[in-house]
Amino acid sequence: MKHNFGAGPCILPQEVFKQAAEAVIDFNGLSLLEVSHRSGDFVQVMDEARDLVKKALGVPAGYTVLYLQGGASLGFTIAALNMMRDSKKAGYINTGTWASSAIKEAENIGVDVNVFASSEDKGFTYIPKNFEIPTGLDYVHYTSNNTIYGTQFQRIIDTTVPLVCDMSSDIFSKPIDVSKFDLIYAGAQKNLGPAGATLIIVKDEIMGKSTSPFMPSYLDLKKHAEKDSMMNTPPVFSIYTSMLNLRHLIANGGVDAAAIRNEAKGNLMYSEIDNNPLFFGPVTIEDRSNMNATFLLKEGAPSEIFDAMWKEAGIIGIKGHRSVGGYRASMYNALPIESVKVLVDVMNEFTRKNG
Ligand SMILES: Cc1ncc(COP(=O)(O)O)c(C=O)c1O
Known part of the structure:
Protein backbone atom coordinates (compact mmCIF):
# COMPACT_ATOMS: atom_id res chain seq x y z
CA MET A 1 0.00 0.00 0.00
CA LYS A 2 1.22 3.49 -0.93
CA HIS A 3 0.90 6.55 1.29
CA ASN A 4 0.70 9.47 -1.12
CA PHE A 5 1.85 12.75 0.44
CA GLY A 6 2.17 14.40 -3.00
CA ALA A 7 1.56 18.16 -3.21
CA GLY A 8 -0.84 17.95 -6.14
CA PRO A 9 -2.08 16.18 -8.15
CA CYS A 10 -2.71 14.20 -5.01
CA ILE A 11 -4.74 11.50 -3.37
CA LEU A 12 -8.55 11.57 -3.72
CA PRO A 13 -10.93 9.19 -1.91
CA GLN A 14 -10.61 5.60 -3.18
CA GLU A 15 -14.37 5.49 -3.72
CA VAL A 16 -14.10 8.52 -6.02
CA PHE A 17 -11.31 6.88 -8.04
CA LYS A 18 -13.52 3.82 -8.45
CA GLN A 19 -16.63 5.71 -9.51
CA ALA A 20 -14.63 7.88 -11.93
CA ALA A 21 -13.02 4.77 -13.45
CA GLU A 22 -16.44 3.16 -13.88
CA ALA A 23 -17.76 6.24 -15.69
CA VAL A 24 -14.83 6.13 -18.11
CA ILE A 25 -16.18 2.73 -19.17
CA ASP A 26 -19.89 3.32 -18.77
CA PHE A 27 -21.59 6.67 -18.35
CA ASN A 28 -25.21 6.06 -19.35
CA GLY A 29 -24.09 3.64 -22.08
CA LEU A 30 -21.15 5.70 -23.38
CA SER A 31 -17.69 6.38 -22.02
CA LEU A 32 -17.59 9.62 -20.04
CA LEU A 33 -14.67 10.51 -22.33
CA GLU A 34 -16.75 10.38 -25.51
CA VAL A 35 -19.87 12.08 -24.25
CA SER A 36 -20.74 15.48 -25.72
CA HIS A 37 -20.43 18.32 -23.28
CA ARG A 38 -23.65 19.68 -24.80
CA SER A 39 -25.59 16.49 -24.01
CA GLY A 40 -28.27 16.65 -21.35
CA ASP A 41 -26.37 14.10 -19.28
CA PHE A 42 -23.25 16.24 -19.07
CA VAL A 43 -25.13 19.53 -18.60
CA GLN A 44 -26.62 17.88 -15.52
CA VAL A 45 -23.11 17.00 -14.27
CA MET A 46 -21.92 20.57 -14.77
CA ASP A 47 -24.97 21.92 -12.91
CA GLU A 48 -24.49 19.53 -10.00
CA ALA A 49 -20.73 20.18 -9.84
CA ARG A 50 -21.41 23.90 -9.55
CA ASP A 51 -24.28 23.48 -7.07
CA LEU A 52 -22.18 21.23 -4.83
CA VAL A 53 -19.46 23.91 -4.58
CA LYS A 54 -22.15 26.32 -3.37
CA LYS A 55 -23.49 23.78 -0.92
CA ALA A 56 -20.08 22.71 0.42
CA LEU A 57 -18.87 26.27 1.02
CA GLY A 58 -22.21 27.93 1.74
CA VAL A 59 -21.72 30.32 -1.18
CA PRO A 60 -24.23 33.15 -0.72
CA ALA A 61 -26.62 34.46 -3.39
CA GLY A 62 -24.97 36.88 -5.81
CA TYR A 63 -21.99 34.65 -6.65
CA THR A 64 -21.33 32.47 -9.71
CA VAL A 65 -19.31 29.26 -9.75
CA LEU A 66 -17.34 28.49 -12.92
CA TYR A 67 -15.15 25.60 -14.04
CA LEU A 68 -12.52 26.87 -16.47
CA GLN A 69 -9.11 25.65 -17.64
CA GLY A 70 -5.53 26.92 -17.50
CA GLY A 71 -4.98 26.09 -13.83
CA ALA A 72 -4.36 28.66 -11.13
CA SER A 73 -1.54 29.92 -13.37
CA LEU A 74 -4.07 31.34 -15.83
CA GLY A 75 -6.12 32.37 -12.78
CA PHE A 76 -3.36 34.90 -11.97
CA THR A 77 -4.08 36.70 -15.26
CA ILE A 78 -7.86 36.18 -15.16
CA ALA A 79 -7.99 37.74 -11.70
CA ALA A 80 -5.91 40.79 -12.68
CA LEU A 81 -7.80 41.37 -15.93
CA ASN A 82 -11.27 41.09 -14.43
CA MET A 83 -10.51 43.17 -11.33
CA MET A 84 -8.74 46.02 -13.14
CA ARG A 85 -10.53 49.34 -12.66
CA ASP A 86 -9.65 53.01 -13.23
CA SER A 87 -6.62 53.22 -10.94
CA LYS A 88 -4.99 50.10 -12.46
CA LYS A 89 -3.34 49.71 -9.04
CA ALA A 90 -3.55 46.56 -6.93
CA GLY A 91 -2.09 45.43 -3.62
CA TYR A 92 -0.46 42.00 -3.34
CA ILE A 93 0.92 40.06 -0.39
CA ASN A 94 4.04 38.16 -1.39
CA THR A 95 4.20 34.86 0.48
CA GLY A 96 6.37 32.95 -1.97
CA THR A 97 6.56 31.38 -5.40
CA TRP A 98 2.87 31.33 -6.33
CA ALA A 99 2.16 34.78 -4.92
CA SER A 100 5.22 36.08 -6.82
CA SER A 101 3.87 34.50 -10.01
CA ALA A 102 0.52 36.19 -9.42
CA ILE A 103 2.34 39.53 -9.04
CA LYS A 104 4.36 38.99 -12.21
CA GLU A 105 1.29 38.10 -14.27
CA ALA A 106 -0.62 41.15 -13.01
CA GLU A 107 2.34 43.36 -13.96
CA ASN A 108 2.47 41.68 -17.37
CA ILE A 109 -1.00 42.96 -18.21
CA GLY A 110 -0.28 46.49 -16.97
CA VAL A 111 -1.37 46.45 -13.32
CA ASP A 112 0.66 48.77 -11.10
CA VAL A 113 1.36 46.32 -8.26
CA ASN A 114 2.04 47.49 -4.73
CA VAL A 115 3.52 44.66 -2.67
CA PHE A 116 2.47 46.03 0.71
CA ALA A 117 3.47 42.95 2.71
CA SER A 118 6.00 40.19 2.13
CA SER A 119 7.75 37.41 4.00
CA GLU A 120 10.66 37.23 1.58
CA ASP A 121 13.10 38.52 4.24
CA LYS A 122 12.92 35.17 6.05
CA GLY A 123 12.61 32.84 3.08
CA PHE A 124 8.79 32.92 3.17
CA THR A 125 8.68 30.98 6.44
CA TYR A 126 5.95 33.12 7.99
CA ILE A 127 2.73 34.97 7.15
CA PRO A 128 3.09 38.78 7.19
CA LYS A 129 0.98 40.52 9.84
CA ASN A 130 0.30 44.07 11.04
CA PHE A 131 0.54 45.50 7.56
CA GLU A 132 -1.26 48.57 6.36
CA ILE A 133 -3.25 48.27 3.17
CA PRO A 134 -2.61 51.33 0.98
CA THR A 135 -5.53 53.38 -0.32
CA GLY A 136 -6.59 53.78 -3.94
CA LEU A 137 -6.34 50.14 -4.93
CA ASP A 138 -8.65 48.33 -7.37
CA TYR A 139 -8.22 45.11 -5.38
CA VAL A 140 -6.06 43.19 -2.89
CA HIS A 141 -4.70 39.72 -3.68
CA TYR A 142 -3.27 37.01 -1.44
CA THR A 143 -2.53 33.28 -1.48
CA SER A 144 -4.35 31.56 1.40
CA ASN A 145 -2.03 28.55 1.61
CA ASN A 146 1.55 28.49 0.42
CA THR A 147 1.97 24.98 -0.88
CA ILE A 148 5.75 25.13 -1.24
CA TYR A 149 6.68 26.72 2.11
CA GLY A 150 3.94 25.25 4.30
CA THR A 151 2.50 28.55 5.53
CA GLN A 152 -1.21 29.31 5.73
CA PHE A 153 -3.26 32.39 6.55
CA GLN A 154 -5.29 31.58 9.67
CA ARG A 155 -7.63 34.52 9.10
CA ILE A 156 -9.16 36.23 6.09
CA ILE A 157 -7.56 39.61 5.30
CA ASP A 158 -9.64 42.35 6.85
CA THR A 159 -10.27 45.03 4.22
CA THR A 160 -13.01 46.96 2.49
CA VAL A 161 -11.05 46.82 -0.77
CA PRO A 162 -12.31 44.09 -3.18
CA LEU A 163 -10.55 40.91 -2.11
CA VAL A 164 -9.09 38.24 -4.42
CA CYS A 165 -7.62 34.97 -3.23
CA ASP A 166 -5.72 32.07 -4.77
CA MET A 167 -7.08 29.19 -2.67
CA SER A 168 -5.59 26.39 -4.77
CA SER A 169 -4.17 24.38 -1.92
CA ASP A 170 -6.62 24.82 0.95
CA ILE A 171 -10.07 25.27 -0.56
CA PHE A 172 -12.56 22.70 0.86
CA SER A 173 -10.17 21.91 3.74
CA LYS A 174 -12.14 24.07 6.20
CA PRO A 175 -15.11 26.45 6.24
CA ILE A 176 -14.58 29.88 4.65
CA ASP A 177 -16.78 32.96 4.56
CA VAL A 178 -17.12 33.42 0.80
CA SER A 179 -19.00 36.71 1.29
CA LYS A 180 -15.69 38.39 2.22
CA PHE A 181 -14.28 37.77 -1.26
CA ASP A 182 -14.94 39.23 -4.69
CA LEU A 183 -13.03 36.52 -6.51
CA ILE A 184 -11.65 33.13 -5.47
CA TYR A 185 -9.75 30.84 -7.81
CA ALA A 186 -8.15 27.43 -7.38
CA GLY A 187 -6.61 24.75 -9.56
CA ALA A 188 -8.70 21.60 -9.00
CA GLN A 189 -5.87 19.16 -8.38
CA LYS A 190 -5.70 19.21 -4.58
CA ASN A 191 -8.94 18.98 -2.59
CA LEU A 192 -11.33 19.23 -5.51
CA GLY A 193 -10.48 16.70 -8.20
CA PRO A 194 -8.10 15.75 -10.98
CA ALA A 195 -5.98 18.36 -12.77
CA GLY A 196 -7.70 19.99 -15.72
CA ALA A 197 -10.31 22.28 -14.20
CA THR A 198 -9.85 25.62 -12.47
CA LEU A 199 -12.55 26.58 -10.03
CA ILE A 200 -13.68 30.20 -9.97
CA ILE A 201 -16.12 31.68 -7.46
CA VAL A 202 -16.95 35.22 -8.49
CA LYS A 203 -19.19 37.93 -7.08
CA ASP A 204 -21.69 38.76 -9.81
CA GLU A 205 -21.40 42.50 -9.41
CA ILE A 206 -17.71 42.59 -10.30
CA MET A 207 -18.10 40.97 -13.72
CA GLY A 208 -18.07 43.07 -16.89
CA LYS A 209 -16.45 46.08 -15.19
CA SER A 210 -12.83 45.69 -16.27
CA THR A 211 -11.05 48.73 -17.68
CA SER A 212 -8.44 46.60 -19.43
CA PRO A 213 -8.11 47.45 -23.12
CA PHE A 214 -7.16 43.83 -23.67
CA MET A 215 -9.72 41.14 -22.85
CA PRO A 216 -9.57 37.85 -24.76
CA SER A 217 -13.00 36.17 -24.62
CA TYR A 218 -11.68 33.15 -22.72
CA LEU A 219 -10.38 35.35 -19.91
CA ASP A 220 -13.61 37.33 -19.52
CA LEU A 221 -15.54 35.91 -16.57
CA LYS A 222 -18.75 37.60 -17.68
CA LYS A 223 -18.70 35.68 -20.96
CA HIS A 224 -18.18 32.38 -19.09
CA ALA A 225 -20.99 33.18 -16.65
CA GLU A 226 -23.37 33.98 -19.51
CA LYS A 227 -22.61 30.58 -21.02
CA ASP A 228 -22.85 28.65 -17.74
CA SER A 229 -19.18 27.55 -17.94
CA MET A 230 -19.83 26.11 -21.41
CA MET A 231 -18.34 28.79 -23.66
CA ASN A 232 -16.03 26.13 -25.05
CA THR A 233 -15.42 22.44 -24.39
CA PRO A 234 -14.97 22.08 -20.62
CA PRO A 235 -12.60 19.54 -19.02
CA VAL A 236 -15.29 16.88 -18.77
CA PHE A 237 -13.40 14.23 -16.79
CA SER A 238 -12.03 16.69 -14.24
CA ILE A 239 -15.46 18.24 -13.67
CA TYR A 240 -17.23 14.87 -13.38
CA THR A 241 -14.68 13.60 -10.87
CA SER A 242 -14.82 16.86 -8.93
CA MET A 243 -18.58 16.39 -8.69
CA LEU A 244 -18.06 12.87 -7.30
CA ASN A 245 -15.51 14.18 -4.81
CA LEU A 246 -17.82 16.97 -3.65
CA ARG A 247 -20.62 14.43 -3.15
CA HIS A 248 -18.19 12.40 -1.06
CA LEU A 249 -17.09 15.45 0.95
CA ILE A 250 -20.67 16.45 1.76
CA ALA A 251 -21.68 12.88 2.63
CA ASN A 252 -18.77 12.79 5.09
CA GLY A 253 -19.69 15.87 7.08
C1 LIG B 1 -1.15 28.03 -4.19
C2 LIG B 1 -0.91 27.68 -5.63
N1 LIG B 1 -1.17 28.58 -6.59
C3 LIG B 1 -0.97 28.31 -7.90
C4 LIG B 1 -0.48 27.08 -8.30
C5 LIG B 1 -0.29 26.82 -9.76
O1 LIG B 1 -1.37 26.01 -10.13
P1 LIG B 1 -1.56 25.37 -11.56
O2 LIG B 1 -0.53 24.31 -11.73
O3 LIG B 1 -2.96 24.85 -11.51
O4 LIG B 1 -1.42 26.45 -12.59
C6 LIG B 1 -0.20 26.11 -7.35
C7 LIG B 1 0.31 24.79 -7.75
O5 LIG B 1 0.64 23.94 -6.97
C8 LIG B 1 -0.41 26.41 -5.98
O6 LIG B 1 -0.17 25.50 -5.03
Whole structure:
Protein backbone atom coordinates (compact mmCIF):
# COMPACT_ATOMS: atom_id res chain seq x y z
CA MET A 1 0.00 0.00 0.00
CA LYS A 2 1.22 3.49 -0.93
CA HIS A 3 0.90 6.55 1.29
CA ASN A 4 0.70 9.47 -1.12
CA PHE A 5 1.85 12.75 0.44
CA GLY A 6 2.17 14.40 -3.00
CA ALA A 7 1.56 18.16 -3.21
CA GLY A 8 -0.84 17.95 -6.14
CA PRO A 9 -2.08 16.18 -8.15
CA CYS A 10 -2.71 14.20 -5.01
CA ILE A 11 -4.74 11.50 -3.37
CA LEU A 12 -8.55 11.57 -3.72
CA PRO A 13 -10.93 9.19 -1.91
CA GLN A 14 -10.61 5.60 -3.18
CA GLU A 15 -14.37 5.49 -3.72
CA VAL A 16 -14.10 8.52 -6.02
CA PHE A 17 -11.31 6.88 -8.04
CA LYS A 18 -13.52 3.82 -8.45
CA GLN A 19 -16.63 5.71 -9.51
CA ALA A 20 -14.63 7.88 -11.93
CA ALA A 21 -13.02 4.77 -13.45
CA GLU A 22 -16.44 3.16 -13.88
CA ALA A 23 -17.76 6.24 -15.69
CA VAL A 24 -14.83 6.13 -18.11
CA ILE A 25 -16.18 2.73 -19.17
CA ASP A 26 -19.89 3.32 -18.77
CA PHE A 27 -21.59 6.67 -18.35
CA ASN A 28 -25.21 6.06 -19.35
CA GLY A 29 -24.09 3.64 -22.08
CA LEU A 30 -21.15 5.70 -23.38
CA SER A 31 -17.69 6.38 -22.02
CA LEU A 32 -17.59 9.62 -20.04
CA LEU A 33 -14.67 10.51 -22.33
CA GLU A 34 -16.75 10.38 -25.51
CA VAL A 35 -19.87 12.08 -24.25
CA SER A 36 -20.74 15.48 -25.72
CA HIS A 37 -20.43 18.32 -23.28
CA ARG A 38 -23.65 19.68 -24.80
CA SER A 39 -25.59 16.49 -24.01
CA GLY A 40 -28.27 16.65 -21.35
CA ASP A 41 -26.37 14.10 -19.28
CA PHE A 42 -23.25 16.24 -19.07
CA VAL A 43 -25.13 19.53 -18.60
CA GLN A 44 -26.62 17.88 -15.52
CA VAL A 45 -23.11 17.00 -14.27
CA MET A 46 -21.92 20.57 -14.77
CA ASP A 47 -24.97 21.92 -12.91
CA GLU A 48 -24.49 19.53 -10.00
CA ALA A 49 -20.73 20.18 -9.84
CA ARG A 50 -21.41 23.90 -9.55
CA ASP A 51 -24.28 23.48 -7.07
CA LEU A 52 -22.18 21.23 -4.83
CA VAL A 53 -19.46 23.91 -4.58
CA LYS A 54 -22.15 26.32 -3.37
CA LYS A 55 -23.49 23.78 -0.92
CA ALA A 56 -20.08 22.71 0.42
CA LEU A 57 -18.87 26.27 1.02
CA GLY A 58 -22.21 27.93 1.74
CA VAL A 59 -21.72 30.32 -1.18
CA PRO A 60 -24.23 33.15 -0.72
CA ALA A 61 -26.62 34.46 -3.39
CA GLY A 62 -24.97 36.88 -5.81
CA TYR A 63 -21.99 34.65 -6.65
CA THR A 64 -21.33 32.47 -9.71
CA VAL A 65 -19.31 29.26 -9.75
CA LEU A 66 -17.34 28.49 -12.92
CA TYR A 67 -15.15 25.60 -14.04
CA LEU A 68 -12.52 26.87 -16.47
CA GLN A 69 -9.11 25.65 -17.64
CA GLY A 70 -5.53 26.92 -17.50
CA GLY A 71 -4.98 26.09 -13.83
CA ALA A 72 -4.36 28.66 -11.13
CA SER A 73 -1.54 29.92 -13.37
CA LEU A 74 -4.07 31.34 -15.83
CA GLY A 75 -6.12 32.37 -12.78
CA PHE A 76 -3.36 34.90 -11.97
CA THR A 77 -4.08 36.70 -15.26
CA ILE A 78 -7.86 36.18 -15.16
CA ALA A 79 -7.99 37.74 -11.70
CA ALA A 80 -5.91 40.79 -12.68
CA LEU A 81 -7.80 41.37 -15.93
CA ASN A 82 -11.27 41.09 -14.43
CA MET A 83 -10.51 43.17 -11.33
CA MET A 84 -8.74 46.02 -13.14
CA ARG A 85 -10.53 49.34 -12.66
CA ASP A 86 -9.65 53.01 -13.23
CA SER A 87 -6.62 53.22 -10.94
CA LYS A 88 -4.99 50.10 -12.46
CA LYS A 89 -3.34 49.71 -9.04
CA ALA A 90 -3.55 46.56 -6.93
CA GLY A 91 -2.09 45.43 -3.62
CA TYR A 92 -0.46 42.00 -3.34
CA ILE A 93 0.92 40.06 -0.39
CA ASN A 94 4.04 38.16 -1.39
CA THR A 95 4.20 34.86 0.48
CA GLY A 96 6.37 32.95 -1.97
CA THR A 97 6.56 31.38 -5.40
CA TRP A 98 2.87 31.33 -6.33
CA ALA A 99 2.16 34.78 -4.92
CA SER A 100 5.22 36.08 -6.82
CA SER A 101 3.87 34.50 -10.01
CA ALA A 102 0.52 36.19 -9.42
CA ILE A 103 2.34 39.53 -9.04
CA LYS A 104 4.36 38.99 -12.21
CA GLU A 105 1.29 38.10 -14.27
CA ALA A 106 -0.62 41.15 -13.01
CA GLU A 107 2.34 43.36 -13.96
CA ASN A 108 2.47 41.68 -17.37
CA ILE A 109 -1.00 42.96 -18.21
CA GLY A 110 -0.28 46.49 -16.97
CA VAL A 111 -1.37 46.45 -13.32
CA ASP A 112 0.66 48.77 -11.10
CA VAL A 113 1.36 46.32 -8.26
CA ASN A 114 2.04 47.49 -4.73
CA VAL A 115 3.52 44.66 -2.67
CA PHE A 116 2.47 46.03 0.71
CA ALA A 117 3.47 42.95 2.71
CA SER A 118 6.00 40.19 2.13
CA SER A 119 7.75 37.41 4.00
CA GLU A 120 10.66 37.23 1.58
CA ASP A 121 13.10 38.52 4.24
CA LYS A 122 12.92 35.17 6.05
CA GLY A 123 12.61 32.84 3.08
CA PHE A 124 8.79 32.92 3.17
CA THR A 125 8.68 30.98 6.44
CA TYR A 126 5.95 33.12 7.99
CA ILE A 127 2.73 34.97 7.15
CA PRO A 128 3.09 38.78 7.19
CA LYS A 129 0.98 40.52 9.84
CA ASN A 130 0.30 44.07 11.04
CA PHE A 131 0.54 45.50 7.56
CA GLU A 132 -1.26 48.57 6.36
CA ILE A 133 -3.25 48.27 3.17
CA PRO A 134 -2.61 51.33 0.98
CA THR A 135 -5.53 53.38 -0.32
CA GLY A 136 -6.59 53.78 -3.94
CA LEU A 137 -6.34 50.14 -4.93
CA ASP A 138 -8.65 48.33 -7.37
CA TYR A 139 -8.22 45.11 -5.38
CA VAL A 140 -6.06 43.19 -2.89
CA HIS A 141 -4.70 39.72 -3.68
CA TYR A 142 -3.27 37.01 -1.44
CA THR A 143 -2.53 33.28 -1.48
CA SER A 144 -4.35 31.56 1.40
CA ASN A 145 -2.03 28.55 1.61
CA ASN A 146 1.55 28.49 0.42
CA THR A 147 1.97 24.98 -0.88
CA ILE A 148 5.75 25.13 -1.24
CA TYR A 149 6.68 26.72 2.11
CA GLY A 150 3.94 25.25 4.30
CA THR A 151 2.50 28.55 5.53
CA GLN A 152 -1.21 29.31 5.73
CA PHE A 153 -3.26 32.39 6.55
CA GLN A 154 -5.29 31.58 9.67
CA ARG A 155 -7.63 34.52 9.10
CA ILE A 156 -9.16 36.23 6.09
CA ILE A 157 -7.56 39.61 5.30
CA ASP A 158 -9.64 42.35 6.85
CA THR A 159 -10.27 45.03 4.22
CA THR A 160 -13.01 46.96 2.49
CA VAL A 161 -11.05 46.82 -0.77
CA PRO A 162 -12.31 44.09 -3.18
CA LEU A 163 -10.55 40.91 -2.11
CA VAL A 164 -9.09 38.24 -4.42
CA CYS A 165 -7.62 34.97 -3.23
CA ASP A 166 -5.72 32.07 -4.77
CA MET A 167 -7.08 29.19 -2.67
CA SER A 168 -5.59 26.39 -4.77
CA SER A 169 -4.17 24.38 -1.92
CA ASP A 170 -6.62 24.82 0.95
CA ILE A 171 -10.07 25.27 -0.56
CA PHE A 172 -12.56 22.70 0.86
CA SER A 173 -10.17 21.91 3.74
CA LYS A 174 -12.14 24.07 6.20
CA PRO A 175 -15.11 26.45 6.24
CA ILE A 176 -14.58 29.88 4.65
CA ASP A 177 -16.78 32.96 4.56
CA VAL A 178 -17.12 33.42 0.80
CA SER A 179 -19.00 36.71 1.29
CA LYS A 180 -15.69 38.39 2.22
CA PHE A 181 -14.28 37.77 -1.26
CA ASP A 182 -14.94 39.23 -4.69
CA LEU A 183 -13.03 36.52 -6.51
CA ILE A 184 -11.65 33.13 -5.47
CA TYR A 185 -9.75 30.84 -7.81
CA ALA A 186 -8.15 27.43 -7.38
CA GLY A 187 -6.61 24.75 -9.56
CA ALA A 188 -8.70 21.60 -9.00
CA GLN A 189 -5.87 19.16 -8.38
CA LYS A 190 -5.70 19.21 -4.58
CA ASN A 191 -8.94 18.98 -2.59
CA LEU A 192 -11.33 19.23 -5.51
CA GLY A 193 -10.48 16.70 -8.20
CA PRO A 194 -8.10 15.75 -10.98
CA ALA A 195 -5.98 18.36 -12.77
CA GLY A 196 -7.70 19.99 -15.72
CA ALA A 197 -10.31 22.28 -14.20
CA THR A 198 -9.85 25.62 -12.47
CA LEU A 199 -12.55 26.58 -10.03
CA ILE A 200 -13.68 30.20 -9.97
CA ILE A 201 -16.12 31.68 -7.46
CA VAL A 202 -16.95 35.22 -8.49
CA LYS A 203 -19.19 37.93 -7.08
CA ASP A 204 -21.69 38.76 -9.81
CA GLU A 205 -21.40 42.50 -9.41
CA ILE A 206 -17.71 42.59 -10.30
CA MET A 207 -18.10 40.97 -13.72
CA GLY A 208 -18.07 43.07 -16.89
CA LYS A 209 -16.45 46.08 -15.19
CA SER A 210 -12.83 45.69 -16.27
CA THR A 211 -11.05 48.73 -17.68
CA SER A 212 -8.44 46.60 -19.43
CA PRO A 213 -8.11 47.45 -23.12
CA PHE A 214 -7.16 43.83 -23.67
CA MET A 215 -9.72 41.14 -22.85
CA PRO A 216 -9.57 37.85 -24.76
CA SER A 217 -13.00 36.17 -24.62
CA TYR A 218 -11.68 33.15 -22.72
CA LEU A 219 -10.38 35.35 -19.91
CA ASP A 220 -13.61 37.33 -19.52
CA LEU A 221 -15.54 35.91 -16.57
CA LYS A 222 -18.75 37.60 -17.68
CA LYS A 223 -18.70 35.68 -20.96
CA HIS A 224 -18.18 32.38 -19.09
CA ALA A 225 -20.99 33.18 -16.65
CA GLU A 226 -23.37 33.98 -19.51
CA LYS A 227 -22.61 30.58 -21.02
CA ASP A 228 -22.85 28.65 -17.74
CA SER A 229 -19.18 27.55 -17.94
CA MET A 230 -19.83 26.11 -21.41
CA MET A 231 -18.34 28.79 -23.66
CA ASN A 232 -16.03 26.13 -25.05
CA THR A 233 -15.42 22.44 -24.39
CA PRO A 234 -14.97 22.08 -20.62
CA PRO A 235 -12.60 19.54 -19.02
CA VAL A 236 -15.29 16.88 -18.77
CA PHE A 237 -13.40 14.23 -16.79
CA SER A 238 -12.03 16.69 -14.24
CA ILE A 239 -15.46 18.24 -13.67
CA TYR A 240 -17.23 14.87 -13.38
CA THR A 241 -14.68 13.60 -10.87
CA SER A 242 -14.82 16.86 -8.93
CA MET A 243 -18.58 16.39 -8.69
CA LEU A 244 -18.06 12.87 -7.30
CA ASN A 245 -15.51 14.18 -4.81
CA LEU A 246 -17.82 16.97 -3.65
CA ARG A 247 -20.62 14.43 -3.15
CA HIS A 248 -18.19 12.40 -1.06
CA LEU A 249 -17.09 15.45 0.95
CA ILE A 250 -20.67 16.45 1.76
CA ALA A 251 -21.68 12.88 2.63
CA ASN A 252 -18.77 12.79 5.09
CA GLY A 253 -19.69 15.87 7.08
CA GLY A 254 -18.63 18.60 4.63
CA VAL A 255 -15.90 21.14 5.25
CA ASP A 256 -16.59 21.29 9.02
CA ALA A 257 -15.76 17.63 9.47
CA ALA A 258 -12.86 17.90 7.00
CA ALA A 259 -11.39 20.73 9.11
CA ILE A 260 -11.49 18.54 12.24
CA ARG A 261 -9.77 15.66 10.43
CA ASN A 262 -7.18 18.01 8.93
CA GLU A 263 -6.47 19.55 12.33
CA ALA A 264 -5.88 16.10 13.81
CA LYS A 265 -3.48 15.16 11.01
CA GLY A 266 -1.65 18.49 11.34
CA ASN A 267 -1.32 18.11 15.12
CA LEU A 268 0.08 14.62 14.80
CA MET A 269 2.61 15.65 12.16
CA TYR A 270 3.77 18.86 13.84
CA SER A 271 4.08 17.28 17.25
CA GLU A 272 6.49 14.75 15.74
CA ILE A 273 8.46 17.50 13.95
CA ASP A 274 8.72 19.46 17.23
CA ASN A 275 9.53 16.56 19.53
CA ASN A 276 11.86 14.50 17.38
CA PRO A 277 15.44 15.66 18.04
CA LEU A 278 16.64 14.92 14.49
CA PHE A 279 14.03 17.08 12.72
CA PHE A 280 12.84 20.67 12.77
CA GLY A 281 10.18 22.77 11.07
CA PRO A 282 11.23 26.07 9.45
CA VAL A 283 7.79 27.75 9.64
CA THR A 284 6.64 30.08 12.46
CA ILE A 285 4.35 27.96 14.60
CA GLU A 286 1.17 30.04 14.35
CA ASP A 287 1.48 30.22 10.54
CA ARG A 288 1.82 26.51 9.90
CA SER A 289 -0.29 24.92 7.22
CA ASN A 290 -2.46 21.89 7.89
CA MET A 291 -2.25 21.05 4.20
CA ASN A 292 1.52 21.07 3.66
CA ALA A 293 3.88 20.47 6.58
CA THR A 294 7.49 21.33 5.72
CA PHE A 295 10.39 19.97 7.76
CA LEU A 296 14.13 19.43 7.62
CA LEU A 297 16.66 17.03 9.02
CA LYS A 298 19.10 18.56 11.47
CA GLU A 299 22.65 18.94 10.23
CA GLY A 300 24.62 15.72 10.25
CA ALA A 301 21.56 13.43 10.33
CA PRO A 302 21.92 10.79 7.59
CA SER A 303 19.31 11.75 4.99
CA GLU A 304 20.04 8.74 2.79
CA ILE A 305 19.01 6.40 5.63
CA PHE A 306 15.80 8.37 6.29
CA ASP A 307 14.99 8.41 2.57
CA ALA A 308 15.45 4.66 2.30
CA MET A 309 13.24 4.09 5.35
CA TRP A 310 10.23 6.09 4.21
CA LYS A 311 10.43 4.63 0.73
CA GLU A 312 10.48 1.17 2.28
CA ALA A 313 7.32 2.04 4.24
CA GLY A 314 5.45 2.84 0.98
CA ILE A 315 5.56 6.60 1.46
CA ILE A 316 5.78 8.73 -1.66
CA GLY A 317 5.89 12.45 -2.41
CA ILE A 318 7.54 13.85 0.72
CA LYS A 319 10.58 15.43 -0.90
CA GLY A 320 10.34 19.22 -0.55
CA HIS A 321 9.68 21.36 -3.63
CA ARG A 322 12.78 21.48 -5.83
CA SER A 323 13.19 25.21 -5.05
CA VAL A 324 13.46 24.76 -1.25
CA GLY A 325 14.59 21.17 -0.59
CA GLY A 326 13.98 19.38 2.70
CA TYR A 327 10.72 17.49 3.17
CA ARG A 328 7.05 18.32 2.75
CA ALA A 329 4.16 16.15 3.88
CA SER A 330 1.04 17.24 2.00
CA MET A 331 -2.02 16.12 3.92
CA TYR A 332 -4.98 17.00 1.76
CA ASN A 333 -8.54 15.97 2.65
CA ALA A 334 -8.32 12.45 1.26
CA LEU A 335 -5.08 11.48 3.01
CA PRO A 336 -6.04 9.21 5.90
CA ILE A 337 -4.57 9.88 9.34
CA GLU A 338 -3.22 6.31 9.19
CA SER A 339 -0.77 7.48 6.49
CA VAL A 340 0.43 10.28 8.78
CA LYS A 341 0.90 7.68 11.54
CA VAL A 342 3.08 5.62 9.20
CA LEU A 343 5.29 8.63 8.47
CA VAL A 344 5.52 9.58 12.15
CA ASP A 345 6.48 5.99 13.01
CA VAL A 346 9.22 6.04 10.38
CA MET A 347 10.59 9.33 11.80
CA ASN A 348 10.59 7.82 15.29
CA GLU A 349 12.27 4.64 14.21
CA PHE A 350 14.88 6.60 12.25
CA THR A 351 15.76 8.63 15.33
CA ARG A 352 15.84 5.57 17.55
CA LYS A 353 18.45 4.02 15.26
CA ASN A 354 20.42 7.14 14.34
CA GLY A 355 19.91 9.63 17.14
C1 LIG B 1 -1.15 28.03 -4.19
C2 LIG B 1 -0.91 27.68 -5.63
N1 LIG B 1 -1.17 28.58 -6.59
C3 LIG B 1 -0.97 28.31 -7.90
C4 LIG B 1 -0.48 27.08 -8.30
C5 LIG B 1 -0.29 26.82 -9.76
O1 LIG B 1 -1.37 26.01 -10.13
P1 LIG B 1 -1.56 25.37 -11.56
O2 LIG B 1 -0.53 24.31 -11.73
O3 LIG B 1 -2.96 24.85 -11.51
O4 LIG B 1 -1.42 26.45 -12.59
C6 LIG B 1 -0.20 26.11 -7.35
C7 LIG B 1 0.31 24.79 -7.75
O5 LIG B 1 0.64 23.94 -6.97
C8 LIG B 1 -0.41 26.41 -5.98
O6 LIG B 1 -0.17 25.50 -5.03
